[in-house]
Amino acid sequence: MNAPASSNPIQALARWRDEFQEIFAARVRESQLGYRLTWYLGALTLGTFTIQLITGILLMLYYHPSIPQAYADMKDLQFVISSGVLLRNLHRWSAHAMVFLVFVHMAKVFYRRAYRPPRELNWVVGVCLLLLTLLLSYTGYLLPWDQLSYWGTTVGSNIMSSIPFIGDKLRFTLLGGNTVNANALLRFYVLHTMILPLTVILLISIHLWRLHEDGGMYTVGPDGGPVPSGSGAPSSPQAGRTLSYRELLFREIIGIEVLAAGLILIALRWNAPLEQLADPLHTPNPAKAPWYFTGLQELLHYFPPFVAGIILPGLIVLALVVIPFFHVNVKEENLWVRNKSSRLLTLGIVVVVLSVLLIRFHAWDPLLPVWIVGGFMVLAAQSSNRQDKGFRAWLASKPLPFWIMTWFLMEAVTLTSVGTFFRGPGWSWVWPWRT
Amino acid sequence: MPEEDKKESPGSKSPELNRREFFIKLGATSLAVAGAGVCVFGVRYLSPNVLYEPSPVVSAGKPEHYAANSVTLDPRLGVFIVRSAEGFYALNAVCTHLGCLTVWKPDPGVIACPCHGSTFQRDGSVIAGPAPRPLPWLKMWMADDGSLMVDRATIVPPQNEYVRA
């Protein structure tokens, strides 16, 4: 891309167009255009983030990060500002959608093993984006300054203070005080509207740039190894290929349009939650975090804050980060071909230790995934020498990371749904259909 | 998603291709409409339906608080209450030059702007300085309870109406 000596606007635009085309790989196989491969999850996530940016900037025009004006602004958005309530709802529901899509996107990438070299660092960037998405949600949660947000943030910041040695200091610095107060509101506002979005934009750029550099969409070749769509395959480089920005982007835009329409419909029908003005003297019961944190809150119910709030999430993040580097079983060798008995024994020990640990803390609902995944692993081991192509053979072919990730996702789903649907006042067990 | 026949034969477009173009145009037009609609939303969103501003109609107190032949600046209201021989009238105290708040100088008996030195007569007309227009007269009337009311949003022609105490 040497700078041309002379140019005219048409040429400049054409050059730009060429460069923008490269955001996606220039050409993709036609077989990759369908939604089955990625479910367009990355693009949809980007779509929700764009909605967040637009609605967020508009909401900032009516929002004062001060007490109690912040809450009064929520009321104004709801009652007097044209489309204010729609924008706020859209911002909130689209945030939920973004968290959800980021999770699913990650799972999809994992199960397609699209984290394998040379994409391992891009996977790590993705993990960072996941954390940033959660942080964005968490900081945005405080801004309405109602009972939900105040107590959600209080609970969240108290988890932080359980970090040994520096926890209290960290919490003090984050909140700008000992309690969630005016300083905290302002800090969360700056984080939510400046620091975190800018970081996310930067990381998304890197994410997409690397995606482009690594050849766009990830597919598995006939040998089971990665075949990047952009890199020239040995035979007939252009056969069955089409311009990605014309076809793929077009399809993804359709997906984003449908998603946006769906979110707007939801935003028109259901208002974003808003409770009473924050009252530091009265804790509502139950004080629930937003749904993507109820899993964490459920853990907090069982384990000491340091374990549930710091060690477990820390381990999960660590595990997610090391996945691409720890993937020794590149060839998807059957887990049970060698050392079957000793591996089964290890599995048994792990399940027993986990069960004992969980039972010790009276944590009943996280037990379920442990046993289910353990059971399926035993089933897989039983089926390891089958030659047919059924479900059990498919199970048997799954490597260890598959099992760990599945277990993790099942735990996440179990804890989140229990925390969201089955917990009532005093975090006691309630049946959702009985209320 | 098996694509239907779309072999490109230059020159003669197949009906399918025409239809395809039609649909793309339809979609693009709708998208443009949606975009325009969102812009209209945006503009409506940006113009607030309620204002947290003090009402332009304010009370300047009872007439007896003002001495005869006096010019009094009420800094809360940004208004001169002038009591002349003909009666009361109100002047906007915001300088017509660049919006500084003017003050009454009793010694020479002029209204002066501290920013760029404009001076005005007590009837608002410009004596000197860069001010392009005289200070506007504001609508003033006597309320039922006997206090002087000023509507800061309504300008009336100068030397037209005086309020009699």
Place this chain on the structure above:
Amino acid sequence: MSLRDQFGRLRRIFLGDPARRFAWASLLLVGVLLIAPTQDFFNQWRHYQREYRKLIRTRPDAATLERRTVSGIQQIWIPERGVVDRCATCHLALNEPSLADVRKQPFRPHPPMPHSLTEFGCVMCHHGQGAATTVEEAHYSTKAWEQPILPARYLEGSCGQCHMDVLEGTPQLNLGRQLLARYGCVHCHSVTQPDGTRMTPVDEPPSLLHVAEKTTREWIFAWIKNPQAYSATSTMPNFRFNDQQAADIASFLIAQSTPSENAQHGVAKIPAPAESADAAQARASLYGTLFCASCHAIQNQAGNLVGGDLAPELTKVGSKVNSEWLIRWLNQPQGYDPKTRMPRYRFDDKQIALLSTFLLSKKDPDFLANVHLPPSDAESIARGKTLVAEYGCAACHQINGVNPPENFAPDLSRIGSKPLFQVGFLRGMPETLPDYISGKIHDPRAFGPALKMPQFTLAEPQIEAITTALLAQTDRAVTMPPELVRVTPHPKYHPGGEGGLLLEELRCMSCHTINGNGGDMAPDLTWEGSAVQRDWLYAFMKNPNTLRPALIRRMPKFNLTEAENKTVSDYILNGYQAPGFNSRALDVRTLNAEAAVRGKALYYTKYACQSCHIIDFKKDKGYIGPPLAAVGNRRPAVWIYKWLKNPQAVVPGTTMPNPNLSDDEARDLTAFLMTLKARENEAAK
């Protein structure tokens, strides 16, 4: 074609290729985006504004109304009070009295009120969410707003947020506050009022320091079990004690009792009562002529209570009190209870014998018939003491060895703003604050058998009144800036000096108000010294029976000695002089005979005073105002003159109209009235 094929065909037509999908998706987006402005166009407040325009078009003054009609969201913004009220967005006719006949909300005009809408907004009084522009959010309890519209029947409570004085327009609030003080609610609960003072009780529950002298363990037992069975008008609540608990408390109360000062005096023997009908009649008529019924009530044969409610009901007093105690009490009530409101009459022994016999005969043989208590023992007494401490008996009553508990019951100063999520509602009750408060007063123990609050005997209107008064205790009320609090200061007043002591002993202020302190049963004596003549007062104190003989509740006769009478009368005449009631207001030398003649003409002809007042009992028929036959004996000339000039200024709230007399006319009429000096007894005949 099978259904499946048809479906496939449709799918191809609509979604066959990305271009079609794109077209439909974009159209979907446009469609969805169109919903928002449609919703906005048909939103509630626009709907009501359209309805209002339709309504006023049918009115005769349509042009005026239309000119005054506003469109768009209306807002009352009062930053210093935190008020953002948008009620007027839909309630468009608040300031349109010409629409008074419109019954349909939200278009009713606001009834006349002492405040302007822009002064305090709407929500300060009506509650609800002022910022809201939808019916649901503005009026009802939602997740984002707890306080729904205050039902109209409790609305007076809102006045009580600033106004602490008795207002004419708020009878329910006034009654509620009176009941809070009278039923002793504020003995246990503390209620801080807008001016920062605590509400004080007025019920003065009896001291139990010497209770064993007065009554028996059995009576205490029966009383505790159900106070209203003894006296239906008792304000003592029912604690729902079981037999064991009541017996234990009775044992303890008897055990803690110490001898009173009275117990040191001997008791005159009462002759055995004469058992004739005449004797009984004599005893009853003494009770009547002493005007005991001014304060005490007794149930008559028909079952109606006759008498005042200032002091305990005496219907069954014979089942309660010990005869020796009664005699000592009638002699010197303050020797038993120094704080009692009962005056010290100067009864002679004969009167005491008659009275005590009469009272002891007021028995209910059934009341204690079934009370058989096991003998008291140390354990029972100890249990009783625990119960007395646990149930806060000492919050109201003085009891030896038990200190009055502090903050015994929850503070109610902000009960009107209690967050609903802190409230434990009963199953099935409407989840609003007024319903909770009235439910709690109605049946406190329904909210939990372990709760200590007792059951009060209150009628529904009384419960509603108390609820109203408690609803005034909002966060706003407590934090109200002082310049908004409307309260007349009532400095404590105690008459001083020797005469003052006598006034205290006679408990004048149990019935009369002096300088803003005292009871409201009898006339205010603050300016009495200017309102009566010396001789009249002196005679009246000796024998008060003569004034307004038709009343049951009247000034009792105290049997004062001459010296005592002089002390009291002089004290009143010199101490309670009104400012300006002197010779500068009226020169009494001008009240001559000619003036009286002119005055008589004015009286009978020009002003026709005889239509309300009687001078000649044979001729005159007016009965609305008091008879004036002897007014020249009772009232000083200056007082009459001032009264005639402006009755309201002398006695606020009097029904006497202001005749708007000239100075001369008033003087002449005064001269005439001062000639009316009939002997009162004669005049009344």
